[in-house]
Amino acid sequence: MKRTAKSLVVPSMKQEDDVIYLVEHFYSIQGEGKFVGTPSIFFRFGGCNLKCPSFGEYFVKGKKVFGCDSIHAVNKELFHKDWQQIRNVQELIDILQEHTQYLDFKPHVVLTGGEPLLYWKDEIFYTFIEYLVDEGYIVTIETNATILIDFDNFPAYKDVIFAMAVKLSNSGERYEKRVNKEAIATIVTHTAYSFFKFTLSRNLIEMRAYEEIVDIAGNYPEVEVFCMPLGDKVEILRKHDKAVAEFCLLYGFIYSDRLQVRLWNREKMR
Ligand code: SF4
Known part of the structure; x- marks a missing residue:
């Protein structure tokens, strides 16, 4: 049988695309950025368009994997049991x-x-945003700010705060993949308040952290810049924290700790 473009659409793939995955939810204090210390309900959604392989290494089921401290929300293959379909x-x-x-x-x-913005135009995700905004919740979306949002057709996002954790070269991702200036500009121009949050390591500070931050945030002097040390364990944080604090003092950025790591180390925040 000759296959047409239509016959190539596999129904199960379509369904997969429509699913939202929630990896965990919990009530704790916000540990990073502008709202550090604020009682917050966290919804952690599964999936990411980046891998950030230089952020850490973990042993999962006898296998060494590289990634960030949220790897359970990035690597579906290894952590699929935690991924709940919504x-x-x-x-x-x-x-x-x-x-x-x-x-x-x-x-x-x-x-x-x-x-989470992998789901930005998903009906379930967007309806939830509308619900939260209508009910008067202050909502922050923590994003790597690489995905372009259509604020005109999805206006509830205008009432959301975006914590733009744009990745720097110490993430191990290519520049073209980790920096989308159009997506950043769209967020900044359509929201009343959003902020940058960068993860810094000693090495990067010594080399080119300032230049990389200016390249990304330099056009937006009105947007606050938070810098926090790399590390998902207290011992790793201690390797970088003072260098990040001194860097902030030198350039006028705002130091953000990772309070959840200081308080609970690698344990879950519940
Ligand atoms: S650090 Fe953020 S952008 Fe990078 S892989 Fe983890 S969740 Fe994705």
Whole structure:
């Protein structure tokens, strides 16, 4: 049988594309960036368009893998058991209500990953954003800021804060993959408040961290720049933290620690 373009569409692939994966959710304090210390409900979504292989190495099921401290939300192959399929927005709302039922205030809501904006135009994801905004939650999306958002057709994103954790060369990713200046410009021009958050290591500071940050954030003097040390364990943080603090003092950036690592080290934040 001659295969047409239509017959090449495999139904199960289509379904796979439509699924949102939630890797974990928990109530804790925000450990990084502008809202450090703020009581927050975290929704960690699965999947990322980057791998950041230079950020760390881990042994999983006897296999050495390279990546970030959220590798369980990046590597579906190894961590698929943690990846829960979300099939409608009510599931996310129910989770939110589970966490808030005994609180008499609205905590900050953080959508993180992985890269949560992989789902930016997914109906379930966007409806959840609309719900959160309408209900008066302060919402932060933690993103690598490489994905272009259509704010005109998806206007609820204008009321979201974007923590733009743009990756520098110490991530091990190619420049063309980790920096999308159009995506950054679109976020900055369509939101009332968003900020940059860079992960720095000693080596990068000694070499070219300032130039790399200026290349990415230099056009936006009004946008705050937070710099935090590399490390998902206290011992690693200690290798980089003072150099990052001194770097911030020299250039006027804002130092951000990783409070969750200081408090809980590699344990889960719950
Ligand atoms: S962009 Fe973020 S979540 Fe994705 S691999 Fe890099 S550090 Fe991990």
